[in-house]
Amino acid sequence: MSNSVTVAFLGMGTMGAPMAANLARHGHALTVWNRTPDRPGLTLAQAAGAKVANSIAEAVSQAQIIFTCLGDVPDVTAVLLGEGGVLENAPPHSLVVDFSTIGRETAVFLAQQLQARSLRFLDVPVSGGDVGAQQGTLTMMVGGDPTDFAQVLPYLQAMGKNITYCGPVGSGQAVKLCNQVLAALHMVALCEALTLAEAQGLDPQLVVQVCGTGAAGSWALSHLGPKILDGNLEPGFMVQHILKDLRLVQSTIQTQGLNLQGVALAEQRFQQVGDLPHGLGQGTQAMIRTYRENL
Structure with missing residues (x-):
């Protein structure tokens, strides 16, 4: 599948890299970024067809959908809200989709901060481990606006098998x-x-x-x-x-x-x-x- 929507994926770890690679293999125009530039995950995503960015700004400045898969609450907060992060550089009305496990309260807080700058947010924690990420069979739990969920569903289907809308922001968490x-x-x-x-x-x-x-x-x-x-x-x-x-x-x-x-x-x-x-x-x-x- 190919389309004109530009997609960014931030975080090329054990889970993020194979998920991004599956997106690229489905024909999505994808730019990836990782805080540590020598991660093998960047090579994996690039081999699948993704472009590698040197900064968050470069990755998201033209993106309409921005995926993040990061380690912990401070990592997600820094990438989304910190200096040089998504909040400062993403185009208005872009949809931010976070795959990290960060808890309901953090998800709601991030959604509010992003919404104040005309950015949308879905929390989509995943389950299935590295094998599920590699095979595109992850279970995905979605919290947020149902219209945003409908928009991103085809992209999620490139990475997951069991995808469930759970309710408002924080429900996935x-x-x-x-x-x-x-x-x-x-x-x-x-x-x-x-x-x-x-x-x-x-x-x-x-x-x-x-x-x-x-x-x-x-x-x-x-x-x-x-x-x-x-x-x-x-x-x-x-x-x-x-x-x-x-x-x-x-x-x-x-x-x-x-x-x-x-x-x-x-x-x-x-x-x-x-x-x-x-x-x-x-x-x-x-x-x-x-x-x-x-x-």
Whole structure:
């Protein structure tokens, strides 16, 4: 598909680069930017047909749709609102679509700041890991104006498979935090099930094969269980990122006065991983280290 709409994509990390590459492969006129210029993701996007910009201003000055996929709240805020950022350089009425996980409050704040300068905003956090980004099968949770969602849907369909409009700005973030609670606790369950299997003298592969076909089946069991058994702790989604997301969950829990003890347990386990050598940069399946290393 090709069209005359100019698109910018800011953030060429583990998720952003393959997402941008999928956009380029679908024929969209795409310019990409990354804060660190030697990232391999820039090469990936460029090979798919994207143009590489040297600054945010260069990337967005002619863009009608601007995608961002960044690490944490300060990163998103700096890129969108900071000096030399999107707010200063994007044309009026451009649509900003952020794929980062930043929480409802930040999404609403960013939308208000951008709207004051005649820019539109959608929060579209994603789930599916690096494999989903590479294969264009991400789950996407959309918050914002439904007219803006309709405009950007064809672009989202180049990157995702399960795309759901969740409500006003911040609604995508709200659903994503629920998603991260499930993902975090599924990892606890997976690690404890494998630990129990080993203690009983079972081949843990049986747990992955048999339990994955029944009521206990989950994405974590089917996709990350085999990685644990192979000793593959390389990141599809880093421990440092799930810790950031759980921090956002805890903030919401405190605001709402909830008592979610499972979240606290998962956060504790992931923090233990983060305290281990190289732990923060490993995949979430590295939680198994906290069981095998007796922490």
